Amino acid sequence: MNSTFKSPHAHVQKLTGETRFVEDISLPGQLAGGILRSPHAHARIVNIDTTKALEIEGVHAVLTAADVPRLAYGPTKYKDWNIFAESEVLFIGDEVAAVAADSKELVQAALQMIDVHYEGLPAVFDAEEALSPESPLLYPQTEQNRPMHLQLERGDVETAKKDAEIVRGGRYVINPIYQGHLEPIAALASWSEEEGITLWAGSHIPYRARETYAAAFGLPEDRVRIIVPPIGGSFGAKYVLKMHIIAAALSMEAKRPVKMVFDRKEDMISAHPRVPLKMDVEIGATADGKFVYKDVVVYANAGARIYWSPNIVATACTRPDGIYHFNNVRAEGNLCYTNNSPTTCMRGFGNAEMLFAVESIIDEIADSLKIDPAELRRMNIVHQNERTAHGYQLDSCKLEECIDTVKKMANWQRRDSLPKNRGLGLALGNHVSGFRGIDPRFDGSTAVLRLKATGDIEVETGEIDLGQGLSQTYAKIAARELGISDQAIIVKSGDTARHPFGIGTLASRSTVMGGNAVQLAAAEFKRKLSAFMKELYGTEGKWDERFIVVGETAHSFKEIATLFRMKNAGEELLVRSTYVPNTELPDHTYYGNPSPNYPFAAHVAEVEVDPDTGRVKLLGYWAAHDSGTILNEVGAISQVNGAVAQGIGWVTMEELKLEEGRVMNPSIMDYRMPGAADIPDIQVSFIEGEDPHGPFGAKSVGEVALDPVPGAIANAIAHAIGKRGYSLPFTPEKVWTLLHTEESK
Amino acid sequence: MNSTFKSPHAHVQKLTGETRFVEDISLPGQLAGGILRSPHAHARIVNIDTTKALEIEGVHAVLTAADVPRLAYGPTKYKDWNIFAESEVLFIGDEVAAVAADSKELVQAALQMIDVHYEGLPAVFDAEEALSPESPLLYPQTEQNRPMHLQLERGDVETAKKDAEIVRGGRYVINPIYQGHLEPIAALASWSEEEGITLWAGSHIPYRARETYAAAFGLPEDRVRIIVPPIGGSFGAKYVLKMHIIAAALSMEAKRPVKMVFDRKEDMISAHPRVPLKMDVEIGATADGKFVYKDVVVYANAGARIYWSPNIVATACTRPDGIYHFNNVRAEGNLCYTNNSPTTCMRGFGNAEMLFAVESIIDEIADSLKIDPAELRRMNIVHQNERTAHGYQLDSCKLEECIDTVKKMANWQRRDSLPKNRGLGLALGNHVSGFRGIDPRFDGSTAVLRLKATGDIEVETGEIDLGQGLSQTYAKIAARELGISDQAIIVKSGDTARHPFGIGTLASRSTVMGGNAVQLAAAEFKRKLSAFMKELYGTEGKWDERFIVVGETAHSFKEIATLFRMKNAGEELLVRSTYVPNTELPDHTYYGNPSPNYPFAAHVAEVEVDPDTGRVKLLGYWAAHDSGTILNEVGAISQVNGAVAQGIGWVTMEELKLEEGRVMNPSIMDYRMPGAADIPDIQVSFIEGEDPHGPFGAKSVGEVALDPVPGAIANAIAHAIGKRGYSLPFTPEKVWTLLHTEESK
Structure with missing residues (x-):
C-alpha cells in the first residue's frame, strides 16, 4: 500500500x-x-x-x-x-x-x-508574400491574410527625417526557433x-x-x-x-x-516556434548623436492560426521606445497568416527581436559618428521619473548605472585595443513586470495564506511556477514579510479548482504581480495572527521562526493553529488578499502604463571569430541589471545565466529549417542548441534599489535578461570583423560568407 | 460527447x-x-x-x-x-x-x-450480562466490557427520595432498529x-x-x-x-x-442500528404533583466497536432534565461492549429513548394523583431565561404555549369521554441545535459567499444536506439577508477539498450553526457589494432580484460580477465568515451550555387499539413546536411529518430481531416499516418567535420532532387500554399479551 x-x-x-x-x-x-x-x-x-x-x-x-x-x-x-x-x-x-x-x-x-x-x-509561407493579392487566402473573412495591421506614430517622423543628419537601418530577419523546453x-x-x-x-x-x-x-x-x-x-x-x-x-x-506525450519530433513539428519577424528599421540622429526618429515596419509570420503573435507584433513595435528617446517614432506591424505551423511566444516576446535591430543600428550610428557606443546610448536613454513615449511611468530606472557598471565589469576601455578577430559589443534591454493588456479585462493577482494544522504556512496562488522558481520567491516574500525563514512556508499553485484566480506566468509578471499579492496577504496574516495572540495572551508576542514567544513560553505555530481552530469553529487562520496594480490599459494608439514597473539591463558580450570557419566563440559575458530589490539572489542570477545561454543559442546556432512549411530538422541532433562548452563565464551584477511598486521593491528579471543578448552579440561580432549581419542566427556559414563578401548588406 | x-x-x-x-x-x-x-x-x-x-x-x-x-x-x-x-x-x-x-x-x-x-x-450479547465477570472480555484493556461509565448527580437524590410522596418507574427497553434510509x-x-x-x-x-x-x-x-x-x-x-x-x-x-454498494441485506446486517438501551428510571413527586427527583440507570449495548454510543448514553442520561424541574437528578450510564454489530446514532439520539420512559412515568404519576397529564407537565416545565439543571441557557422557550396549543389542536378536553379502546396521549420533547461536545475541540461553522461570473450567488458550506433540505434553507437564509429571492442562490457543499471546514450535520445543528454562518457571510457580502456599487456609481443602489438599480439603470449581477473582476485582478467578490456560538463545552460533570438554543415540542397522539389483535392504529396526531422562526415552512412541516412517521414505525412495529448477534430479519419484507396507511393525518403548528441566537431567530426542528413520539404513543395506548407497556415496539402481539395479562408490569 x-x-x-x-x-x-x-x-x-x-x-x-x-x-x-x-x-x-x-x-x-x-x-x-x-x-x-x-x-x-x-x-x-x-x-x-x-x-x-x-x-x-x-x-x-x-x-x-x-x-x-x-x-x-x-x-x-x-x-x-x-x-x-x-x-x-x-x-x-x-x-x-x-x-x-x-x-x-x-x-x-x-x-x-x-x-x-x-x-x-496552393499555399503561402512567407509573411510578406502572404499579403499579396495573388496569395491564397487562409481565412476568407480575413482580408489579405492580415488579421492585424498595427499603425502608430508619435511625433512626426516625416518631419524628423528632414532633421536627421545621419540615418542607419535596414532589414533585420529573426529566425524561427524552438523554445527548447526539456519536458516535451x-x-x-x-x-x-x-x-x-x-x-x-x-x-x-x-x-x-x-x-x-x-x-x-x-x-x-x-x-x-x-x-x-x-x-x-x-x-x-x-x-x-x-x-x-x-x-x-x-x-x-x-x-x-x-495521456498524450509528444516525442521530441512531434514536439518540434507541432509545438509553435518563436514568431519569425522581418523588420525594416531605420533610426535617424543628429551629428552630435541625438536620436531624432525611429521608423519600423514589421512583417510577422503568424502561421496558420493565432496564438499570441498579435501581442508580439505590438511589443516589437513599441517596447524599445521605453529605453531611448527616439523623439519621433512610427511603426507598422503586419501580422500575416501563412501555411506554416502557428507561431507563438518565447521569452523576450518581440522586444528582444526588435532590440537586435535597434541595438545593431545604434552601434552603426556610433561607429559613423565616432562616438563610443556606450556613450551614445547614455546620451539617449530614459531616466527615473520620466513617462516614456508610449506612457510607461518609470518610478525607478537605474539604466545609466547599468551601463556604467557593465563597462567596468567588462573592462570596456580595452575595446579599442582588442586582439584581431575579437570584439566587445554592448546592448541595452528593458522589459515589463506584467503587461496590462495581455488580459484587457483585468490585471493583478490574489494570494491566500493559511496556517495549517501542521503549523506550516501555506501560500496559495493562481500564478504558475514554470521552473523559474516562483514557489521559492513567494516563500521568501511571505517569510520576509512575516520576519521568519522560508522553511515554514509551502507554496501551492496550479489547480484551477482549488487556488485563487491568477492570470498566470507571462510578461515577466510573477514576482511583481503574484509577489505583491503574497506580500499583502502575509502582512494581513501577521496582523490577524498577532491579534489572535493578543486575544489569547494579552500581547502579540515575538516571532521566532515556527514559534511565537510570550514571556518565557514559546508557542509553536502548530499549537497556535490548534488554538485558532478551537476558537474559530475549526476554521484555519486564513487570509485572502488581492493586489490590483496601478497600471493603465494601453489605448488604441498603444499609449498606456502597462506595468507596475520596468526593469533594465546593460550587457556586454566578448567574441572571437574564427576567420577560417566563421565560427563565433563567446569569450566573456557581463550583465548589469536594474531589477529593483533582488528577493532570491540565486534565482535571479540563474535567470540571467539561463537567458544569456538561451540567447547565445538563438543568436549563434538555432533555427528551425522550414521548407514549404515543413520542419526539416525536428530533432535535437539536427537542431543544435548550446552546450556547456558554448557558454562563457557570465558575470552578473544587480544595481539594487527599491522600486515603489514591487514587493519589497522588486522588478522582473526573467525576460529583460534575454532582451539585450542578440544586440550585444551582434555588436561584438561586428566589432570583431568590421562587418554586420542582419539575419539571425550568426552561424559559421553566415559569418564566413559575411567575411568573404565585399558589401555586408 | x-x-x-x-x-x-x-x-x-x-x-x-x-x-x-x-x-x-x-x-x-x-x-x-x-x-x-x-x-x-x-x-x-x-x-x-x-x-x-x-x-x-x-x-x-x-x-x-x-x-x-x-x-x-x-x-x-x-x-x-x-x-x-x-x-x-x-x-x-x-x-x-x-x-x-x-x-x-x-x-x-x-x-x-x-x-x-x-x-x-464464547460470546456475550446482552449489555448487562456483558458487565459480569463471567462474560468474555472483548478488549482485554477494557475492564468489565465497559468502555464508558457515566455517573452524575445534581442535588441529592437519596434525600429527595425521602421527600417523595409518590414514586413511579420501572425498566424501559429500547428496541434495536434500522435507520431505514432508502439509499443503501x-x-x-x-x-x-x-x-x-x-x-x-x-x-x-x-x-x-x-x-x-x-x-x-x-x-x-x-x-x-x-x-x-x-x-x-x-x-x-x-x-x-x-x-x-x-x-x-x-x-x-x-x-x-x-465502487461498493450494499444490497439491502448487507445494509441491514452490517449497518449499525440504533443503540438498544435498557433504562431503569424512577421519578418521585410530591402529592400535589411537584417533581422531586429523577433517578436513572442506563445499560447501552455498544456492540463490538464504538461508533457514537457514548454520546447517546450521555444524552439519555441528561437531556430530559432540560424539560422538567426534577430538582434532584442522578444518572448512571453503562456502555457495554457485546458481540453484536456495533450500534450507532439515530435521530433523537438517546433523548427520544429516555423520554419514552420519562413521559410514560409522568403519565403514571398524573393518573395516580388524578391530575390532568398536561397540567402535571405544565406545573413542572422549564421556562424562558432559565438555566436548566445541566446548564442549558434557555434564552427562548415557548414550551408552555406548545402544551396549550397542542391541547387545542387535539381537542384535549374530549380525553375523558373517548370511546372504548381509544386513547389520547401527550408528551413533550426538547432538543439542541448543535451540541458542543460532539467535537470537544470546536463548534460553529464557516460559510463562503461568492458572486459568480454568471451572476449567480454561490454559498459554500462545510455542512451537509442529508436530505433535510439544508441547501434550500441556506439559500433562503442568504436570500433573506440579501433581500432577494432564493432563485439566484446556489448552495454548494460536500467536498472537503473545496469547501470550508464544517463539523457536519448532526445534533440538529445545520440550520443554526451553518445558517448563522451563511447569514453572517450574506451580510458581509451585501456590505462588500454595496461598497463596490458606491465606488462605481456613488450610490449603493437598490437591490431588485438579480439586479441593482441605480437611477434609471438596472445593473445585473452578471454585469456587476464582470465589473468586480475587472477592478479586482479577476478575483470574484468573495466573503468568508465564521460563526462561533457562545456555547460552553459540558464539563466532566456534564454541566455546560452545549447549544446556542433549544427547541421544544408538545405532541398528542390518538390511538385505537383492537382488543382482538392488539393492533394499534393511529387515528390522529398533533404537534406544536417551538423552533423559533420558521425559515423554510414546507421543510419544517415535512421534518415533523417525517419524524412522526418514523416514530410510529419505531414504536409500533420496527425491530431488528437479533439472535445471538445474528440479524434474523434483514429484509424490508421481514422488517416492517410504516406505509402510508399506518400514518394518520398529522397536524403541525409552529409557535413562532425569535430566538436571539438563531439565524433570523430560528432553532432546530429535525430531532425535537421525533423526541415526544414514543411517549405520546405509549401514553395514548395506556390511556386506551388502561395498561402500560415498557418495552418497544408495541407490536400487536405485545399489546395483545398486555391486554390479557393480569399485572401489566
Whole structure:
C-alpha cells in the first residue's frame, strides 16, 4: 500500500528527483492518445475514413471534426481555432484526427489506418508574400491574410527625417526557433460526468486555458479543471495548446483517462516556434548623436492560426521606445497568416527581436559618428521619473548605472585595443513586470495564506511556477514579510479548482504581480495572527521562526493553529488578499502604463571569430541589471545565466529549417542548441534599489535578461570583423560568407 | 460527447430525477468491491488463505489485515477500530477480507474462495450480562466490557427520595432498529499518487470522516478528499463508516477506482442500528404533583466497536432534565461492549429513548394523583431565561404555549369521554441545535459567499444536506439577508477539498450553526457589494432580484460580477465568515451550555387499539413546536411529518430481531416499516418567535420532532387500554399479551 510523501518544497523535490511531471502521472484505466496530422501545408479534406482504425482491438476512440463540437474559439480575440480540421488543412501538422487506445503502439497503428483523402491547394509561407493579392487566402473573412495591421506614430517622423543628419537601418530577419523546453508537451485528461474535464497539463496560464477549453466544448468554465504539475521548462511554448483539448476530447469519448506525450519530433513539428519577424528599421540622429526618429515596419509570420503573435507584433513595435528617446517614432506591424505551423511566444516576446535591430543600428550610428557606443546610448536613454513615449511611468530606472557598471565589469576601455578577430559589443534591454493588456479585462493577482494544522504556512496562488522558481520567491516574500525563514512556508499553485484566480506566468509578471499579492496577504496574516495572540495572551508576542514567544513560553505555530481552530469553529487562520496594480490599459494608439514597473539591463558580450570557419566563440559575458530589490539572489542570477545561454543559442546556432512549411530538422541532433562548452563565464551584477511598486521593491528579471543578448552579440561580432549581419542566427556559414563578401548588406 | 447539465438546485434535481447518488456515479476503469464478513459472533482467526481468490481472472485485489496498516483509530476518543479483523472476529458481520474485481459476480465468487479457519470463542450479547465477570472480555484493556461509565448527580437524590410522596418507574427497553434510509450505504473510492484518496461517499460529517480515514492509513488529512454526493437518507446511519475505508484500501491496492454498494441485506446486517438501551428510571413527586427527583440507570449495548454510543448514553442520561424541574437528578450510564454489530446514532439520539420512559412515568404519576397529564407537565416545565439543571441557557422557550396549543389542536378536553379502546396521549420533547461536545475541540461553522461570473450567488458550506433540505434553507437564509429571492442562490457543499471546514450535520445543528454562518457571510457580502456599487456609481443602489438599480439603470449581477473582476485582478467578490456560538463545552460533570438554543415540542397522539389483535392504529396526531422562526415552512412541516412517521414505525412495529448477534430479519419484507396507511393525518403548528441566537431567530426542528413520539404513543395506548407497556415496539402481539395479562408490569 503505497503512501509516499514528497517534500513540500518544489525546489527540493527537483533536487531529490521526486518531482513528477505530467508524463510521470498515471490514472487508473488510462489510455494512450495520439494525433493524426496533415502532411500537406494546404489541402482540402475530401474524405476521412476511420472505419479500419476503429476496428482494431484496443482502440477506444477515434475522433475527427465530425465527432466534436465545432465552435469558433481561441485564447485571444482572434477566434480561429477548431478542435480538428474540418474541410481544409492549413499547415503541415494540422490536427485531422485523434486516437485513444490501450498502448502507444496501438495508437500509432490506428493512426496509420485512418484514410484521409486530400486535394492539394496552393499555399503561402512567407509573411510578406502572404499579403499579396495573388496569395491564397487562409481565412476568407480575413482580408489579405492580415488579421492585424498595427499603425502608430508619435511625433512626426516625416518631419524628423528632414532633421536627421545621419540615418542607419535596414532589414533585420529573426529566425524561427524552438523554445527548447526539456519536458516535451504532454497532457493527461480525465473526463467524468461528476467532475467534468480534469486536465493535468503544463500550462502557465491555466485560467485562460480553462476559459479557452471550456469554450471549445461549449461548457461552463467550472466543468473544466486544470491541474498544473511541475513544468519542465516552457519559455513561452506552454500557454494554451490544442493538444490539451484533443486529449480532453479523447477522454470524453473513451470515458477513460487519456495521456498524450509528444516525442521530441512531434514536439518540434507541432509545438509553435518563436514568431519569425522581418523588420525594416531605420533610426535617424543628429551629428552630435541625438536620436531624432525611429521608423519600423514589421512583417510577422503568424502561421496558420493565432496564438499570441498579435501581442508580439505590438511589443516589437513599441517596447524599445521605453529605453531611448527616439523623439519621433512610427511603426507598422503586419501580422500575416501563412501555411506554416502557428507561431507563438518565447521569452523576450518581440522586444528582444526588435532590440537586435535597434541595438545593431545604434552601434552603426556610433561607429559613423565616432562616438563610443556606450556613450551614445547614455546620451539617449530614459531616466527615473520620466513617462516614456508610449506612457510607461518609470518610478525607478537605474539604466545609466547599468551601463556604467557593465563597462567596468567588462573592462570596456580595452575595446579599442582588442586582439584581431575579437570584439566587445554592448546592448541595452528593458522589459515589463506584467503587461496590462495581455488580459484587457483585468490585471493583478490574489494570494491566500493559511496556517495549517501542521503549523506550516501555506501560500496559495493562481500564478504558475514554470521552473523559474516562483514557489521559492513567494516563500521568501511571505517569510520576509512575516520576519521568519522560508522553511515554514509551502507554496501551492496550479489547480484551477482549488487556488485563487491568477492570470498566470507571462510578461515577466510573477514576482511583481503574484509577489505583491503574497506580500499583502502575509502582512494581513501577521496582523490577524498577532491579534489572535493578543486575544489569547494579552500581547502579540515575538516571532521566532515556527514559534511565537510570550514571556518565557514559546508557542509553536502548530499549537497556535490548534488554538485558532478551537476558537474559530475549526476554521484555519486564513487570509485572502488581492493586489490590483496601478497600471493603465494601453489605448488604441498603444499609449498606456502597462506595468507596475520596468526593469533594465546593460550587457556586454566578448567574441572571437574564427576567420577560417566563421565560427563565433563567446569569450566573456557581463550583465548589469536594474531589477529593483533582488528577493532570491540565486534565482535571479540563474535567470540571467539561463537567458544569456538561451540567447547565445538563438543568436549563434538555432533555427528551425522550414521548407514549404515543413520542419526539416525536428530533432535535437539536427537542431543544435548550446552546450556547456558554448557558454562563457557570465558575470552578473544587480544595481539594487527599491522600486515603489514591487514587493519589497522588486522588478522582473526573467525576460529583460534575454532582451539585450542578440544586440550585444551582434555588436561584438561586428566589432570583431568590421562587418554586420542582419539575419539571425550568426552561424559559421553566415559569418564566413559575411567575411568573404565585399558589401555586408 | 456528453455534456449534460444539472439544475444547480439540489431540490429541483430531486424532482426532475437528475440527482445522482453514489451508486449512479462511475469512474473510468472502476472495479466492484465486496467484503467478507465473519459468520461468527466471536472467534479466533486461525488462518486466512486468499490464494484461490487471487487466482480468479478479473480479481484485482484481495485484502486482509496482513495487507493494510494496523493502526488504532476511530471517530471518537475510543480508538477501537481496525481495517480488517486480525486475530479475532468480534461480531457476525465483522470485516475479515475484501475483494475488488471486474464485476459484482466475480467479487462474490472470490469472496467465497477465501478460506478462513475460525476457532469459536464464547460470546456475550446482552449489555448487562456483558458487565459480569463471567462474560468474555472483548478488549482485554477494557475492564468489565465497559468502555464508558457515566455517573452524575445534581442535588441529592437519596434525600429527595425521602421527600417523595409518590414514586413511579420501572425498566424501559429500547428496541434495536434500522435507520431505514432508502439509499443503501455505498462508496466509490479512487486512489492515485497525485491526489491521494478521493472518496465519493454519503457521510454527513465528512471532515471527521476524513480525519478518521486518514488516521486509519496513517496519512496526512490532505491526502484524503471526501466528496459527498446527494444522500438518500441517513437518520444517523451515515456518519463515519468502515466500508468507506475498505473501499479506499481496495482502490489503493488495485490502483483502480472501486465502487461498493450494499444490497439491502448487507445494509441491514452490517449497518449499525440504533443503540438498544435498557433504562431503569424512577421519578418521585410530591402529592400535589411537584417533581422531586429523577433517578436513572442506563445499560447501552455498544456492540463490538464504538461508533457514537457514548454520546447517546450521555444524552439519555441528561437531556430530559432540560424539560422538567426534577430538582434532584442522578444518572448512571453503562456502555457495554457485546458481540453484536456495533450500534450507532439515530435521530433523537438517546433523548427520544429516555423520554419514552420519562413521559410514560409522568403519565403514571398524573393518573395516580388524578391530575390532568398536561397540567402535571405544565406545573413542572422549564421556562424562558432559565438555566436548566445541566446548564442549558434557555434564552427562548415557548414550551408552555406548545402544551396549550397542542391541547387545542387535539381537542384535549374530549380525553375523558373517548370511546372504548381509544386513547389520547401527550408528551413533550426538547432538543439542541448543535451540541458542543460532539467535537470537544470546536463548534460553529464557516460559510463562503461568492458572486459568480454568471451572476449567480454561490454559498459554500462545510455542512451537509442529508436530505433535510439544508441547501434550500441556506439559500433562503442568504436570500433573506440579501433581500432577494432564493432563485439566484446556489448552495454548494460536500467536498472537503473545496469547501470550508464544517463539523457536519448532526445534533440538529445545520440550520443554526451553518445558517448563522451563511447569514453572517450574506451580510458581509451585501456590505462588500454595496461598497463596490458606491465606488462605481456613488450610490449603493437598490437591490431588485438579480439586479441593482441605480437611477434609471438596472445593473445585473452578471454585469456587476464582470465589473468586480475587472477592478479586482479577476478575483470574484468573495466573503468568508465564521460563526462561533457562545456555547460552553459540558464539563466532566456534564454541566455546560452545549447549544446556542433549544427547541421544544408538545405532541398528542390518538390511538385505537383492537382488543382482538392488539393492533394499534393511529387515528390522529398533533404537534406544536417551538423552533423559533420558521425559515423554510414546507421543510419544517415535512421534518415533523417525517419524524412522526418514523416514530410510529419505531414504536409500533420496527425491530431488528437479533439472535445471538445474528440479524434474523434483514429484509424490508421481514422488517416492517410504516406505509402510508399506518400514518394518520398529522397536524403541525409552529409557535413562532425569535430566538436571539438563531439565524433570523430560528432553532432546530429535525430531532425535537421525533423526541415526544414514543411517549405520546405509549401514553395514548395506556390511556386506551388502561395498561402500560415498557418495552418497544408495541407490536400487536405485545399489546395483545398486555391486554390479557393480569399485572401489566
